Amino acid sequence: MSTGSPTPDSSERAATAAESPTPATERRSVASRLLSGPAGRSVGLIIALLILILVGAVTAGSDFTSLDNMLVILRLASVIGVVAIGVTFVITAGGIDLSVGSVLGLASVVASLGAIQTAASGFWPLMVFVSIAVGVVAGLTNGLIIAYGKVVAFMATLAMLVAARGLAELISQRQSQVVSNQGFLSFFRGELLGISWVVWIFALVSVAGWFLLNRTTFGRRTVAIGGNATAARLAGVNVRRHLTYLYMLSGATAGIAATMLLSRTTAGTSTHGQLYELDAIAAVVVGGTLLVGGRGTIGGTVLGVLLFATLTNVFTQNNLSTSVQLVAKGIIIVVAVLLQQRFANRDASAPTG
Amino acid sequence: MIEDDHSTSLLEIRGLTKAFGSARALKGVDLDVRAGEVHCVLGQNGAGKSTLIKTLSGAHQPDDGEIRWKGEAVTIAGPVAGLELGIATMYQELDVVDGLSVAENIFLGHELSRGGVLNRRSAAKRTRELMARLGHPGITPSTEVGTLSPASKQIVAMARALSHDIELMIMDEPSSVLDSEEVDNLFRVVAELTRQGIAVIYISHRLEEIERIGDRITVLKDGRSEASNLPVAQTPTRQLIALMTGTDIEHVFPPxxxxxxxxxxxxxxxxxxxxxxxxxxxxxxxxxxxxxxxxxxxxxxxxxxxxxxxxxxxxxxxxxxxxxxxxxxxxxxxxxxxVGFTPEERKSQGLLLEEPIFKNATLSTFSRFAKGGLLDEAAERRATAEQIAALDLRPADPDRITRTLSGGNQQKIMLARWLIHGTxxxxxxxxxxxxxxxxxxxxxxxxxxxxxxxxxxxxxxxxxxxxxxxxxxxxxxxxxxxxxxxxxxxxxxxxxxxxxxxxxxx
Missing domain, CATH: 3.40.50.300 (P-loop containing nucleotide triphosphate hydrolases)
Incomplete structure (x- = not known):
């Protein structure tokens, strides 16, 4: 009646018991493992970016491949890029920040107020500080409402999106405020090693963001909250305080981006940053950060931003309408999310015993 | 007790194997199930119980071996194919929809309709019949499932299985969410099902339950059926534990x-x-x-x-x-x-399932290992490795993703967390x-x-x-x-x- 021989050797038993919960990685081919790992997702993005560059080179030739044009793409990417770094943190923690575009507009208006510019006449970085401060205060408001008021992040930041835009209109009386502070303008027009300071700021914020997310306790808390907020709380993490910090961080990066945009357009207006929140979220998600939280990648976000900036440039170089561009963007977003889900499902299908 | 001779098998499994890449989850499982019996499948986590269930329900395809249903060799291509044969599975994580009513849950996927219009009245009528059959007339068709207790949700899941014409119901640790009174109730329902000729494969690791309701037992260990179709009445508990663990257990509780x-x-x-x-x-x-x-x-x-x-x-x-x-x-x-706390729902309240073991083990202490806000993952891994050795946690790899571990090992991670913390x-x-x-x-x-x-x-x-x-x-x-x-x-x-x-x- 009994089948299957009993295993006499206990060490053999231990060995087989250890192997039975199969890791998802072991039963996948090298290629798919490469594509689904955190670095692998970036490989996919790099391939997509290279294809796009190839298309640009073939269709627009040296107009596209010139060093100048490459720098144009980087400058184009920088403002959204800085916004997207902050948004990456919020999304990694399982939140969302829809207000960054409006907060950027508000910060640009406040920083370019006549009074602020006059006060900053001897010390231009004051404009930058003011801009960041506006972002941080807006983020603090978001954070307090979400973490302590227990309002869903989507609604809280949607309210801030509307309110910050309105406040910017009230303060500026819907007028453009020309930036006349020469110190501010000449700094941002300046270059280092032939590359605009605007691009360097993006690089700096990205590196700092990567370090913060991957190497610090702040980053660990962010990932833990996104992965399982209850588990993080029950392990002693002050989830509410940390969430508040995250929205402040997202506001701060919007404030930094505001000064970059101020220098490029040389004017502060309440219309700055419209729809930037969607561009930033798209770049973050296409980059591989999970919208449900728990997994975030700064490198992916940078690649996502570069992908969209290059796409825009390729279309512009070929004189295609922005409408076509929007359709292409939409398709890229859907394809990226579909790929993400496929790999997520594959990960989840590992047997558990 | 069912007589050993004479009765023919409803389901016969011979030499079933299933591998996921290099890891073999099933290495040869034999099992017979007769109509109207409660056949218990016993085994530690990782023994292959879940894989066996998923193979029988059609979620996995076996690599080798034979499944015979009423004497005929069959392949169960998917969950729907399983249901069509007459095999229903009730998983541990109940797949009922909280926002829908009892009747809507029962007929989910095979709604009673006429020309595309839902026939609520006959759905309600059949729901009442099924609930009466399960001895729970108190659960009404219009009740929202989200308001029911876990025990009642289980009854709804069973009613859904019965709404298909099934002859075999597989229950994966159904008692794990119930208290002792509710377990009694569940056993009454199981007895009722078998009286109606439905066979039940009952997965559990509570030996006392198996003694109460089981007719025969198959013990799995390391993906093999260590012993198949043992009659419960003639098999002492100690023998079962020995088969399951390979060791003879004298005292369950240490002094x-x-x-x-x-x-x-x-x-x-x-x-x-x-x-x-x-x-x-x-x-x-x-x-x-x-x-x-x-x-x-x-x-x-x-x-x-x-x-x-x-x-x-x-x-x-x-x-x-x-x-x-x-x-x-x-x-x-x-x-x-x-103060440390390990929650009842460790997957949803305790663990970061997608993260490696060490990040879960140090979830309450990672700032302590850090220097000036900078993580020291090497130190975290060392501390985790110590606990892994002390708790005999398997696999002994601090970087293994937590989701892939068995329930017992996941609980050890929770304990390791507070041991590292020092509560x-x-x-x-x-x-x-x-x-x-x-x-x-x-x-x-x-x-x-x-x-x-x-x-x-x-x-x-x-x-x-x-x-x-x-x-x-x-x-x-x-x-x-x-x-x-x-x-x-x-x-x-x-x-x-x-x-x-x-x-x-x-």
Missing amino acids: AVPLAADAPTVLQVEGLSLPGRFENVDFSVRAGEIVGLAGLVGSGRSELLETIFGHRRASAGAVRVKGRTLRAGAVDDAVAAG TVLLLDEPTRGVDVGARMEIYRLIRELAAAGTALVIVSSEIEEVIGLADRVLVIADGRILADRPAASIDEHGVLDLVMKGSAA
Whole structure:
């Protein structure tokens, strides 16, 4: 009646018991493992970016491949890029920040107020500080409402999106405020090693963001909250305080981006940053950060931003309408999310015993 | 008992194997199921139970071996194919939809309709018939499933299986979410099903349940059927444990260490109240003491633990650890004071399933390892590796993703977290739920060792035997009140149940 021989050797038993919960990685081919790992997702993005560059080179030739044009793409990417770094943190923690575009507009208006510019006449970085401060205060408001008021992040930041835009209109009386502070303008027009300071700021914020997310306790808390907020709380993490910090961080990066945009357009207006929140979220998600939280990648976000900036440039170089561009963007977003889900499902299908 | 000869098999499995890449989950499983019998499948986590179920329900395809259904070789291509044959599976994680009504859940996917219009009346009628058949006429067709208890949800899931014309129902650890009274009820339903000729494959690792309802047993170990189709009545429990673990178990609970006479009181709970859950609860725990909370599901025992820890905010009263009063509703304050807690739902409340073991083990201590806010993952891995060795956690790899581990090993990670933290008070809610026998004994041993080292422990368990076997002192709780506070040696399972019943009636 009994089948299957009993295993006499206990060490053999231990060995087989250890192997039975199969890791998802072991039963996948090298290629798919490469594509689904955190670095692998970036490989996919790099391939997509290279294809796009190839298309640009073939269709627009040296107009596209010139060093100048490459720098144009980087400058184009920088403002959204800085916004997207902050948004990456919020999304990694399982939140969302829809207000960054409006907060950027508000910060640009406040920083370019006549009074602020006059006060900053001897010390231009004051404009930058003011801009960041506006972002941080807006983020603090978001954070307090979400973490302590227990309002869903989507609604809280949607309210801030509307309110910050309105406040910017009230303060500026819907007028453009020309930036006349020469110190501010000449700094941002300046270059280092032939590359605009605007691009360097993006690089700096990205590196700092990567370090913060991957190497610090702040980053660990962010990932833990996104992965399982209850588990993080029950392990002693002050989830509410940390969430508040995250929205402040997202506001701060919007404030930094505001000064970059101020220098490029040389004017502060309440219309700055419209729809930037969607561009930033798209770049973050296409980059591989999970919208449900728990997994975030700064490198992916940078690649996502570069992908969209290059796409825009390729279309512009070929004189295609922005409408076509929007359709292409939409398709890229859907394809990226579909790929993400496929790999997520594959990960989840590992047997558990 | 079913006669061994004469009866033909409904389902015959021979030499079933299934591998995932290099890991072989099933290495040869033989099993026969007869119409109208309860066939228990027993095995530790990782023995291949889940894979076997998924193969029978059509979720996985076997690599080799034969499945014969009523004497004919079949392939079960998918869940729908399984249902068409007459095999329904009730998974541990009940797949009922909370937002829908009972009737809508039962006919989900095969809605009764006429020309595309839902026929609510006949759905309601058939639901009432099914509920009557299951002995639960109290569950009405229009009730929203989200408002039902886990036990009632289980009945709904069973009714859904029965709404298809099934002959075999596979139940994956159905009793794991139930308390003892609800288990009795479940067994009545199982008996009713078998009386109607439906066979049941019953997966569990609670041996006493198998003795109560099983006709025959198949024991899985390391993906093999270690012994197939043993008659329950002629198989002693010790033999089953030996088959399952490969060792002969003399004592399930390790011996208690006597409490030092001068052990100081470290946890004081004074007048703690949570409206609607418990009222004015007082008790204290001394260093090295294990206090067990016994009571039915809904008695307020889990909520009491969560309130002590600050996961819920008490409306009145205080919790003191070594004399220091904890801030109400502040988990971080409790953790800072040296209190640890392992929740009942460790997957949804305790673990970051997508993260490696070490990040879960150091979730409450990673800032301590860090220098100036910079993580020291090497130190975290070292500390985790130490615990992995001490707790015999498998696989012994700090970087293994937590989701891939068995329930027992996941619980060990939770314990490792608080061992690394070094707690003076440890609160354990259902520490052995979903944990197989082998790991269970290791967890018992660990709890005793912690107590011997001076940790004060409070344990909640649905298994009264576990509470009495582990604790130095037992608090019996019913309807949010502590009815008795007695040394564990002076009370038995019967006594606890007696108190619980009286308390609930009062």
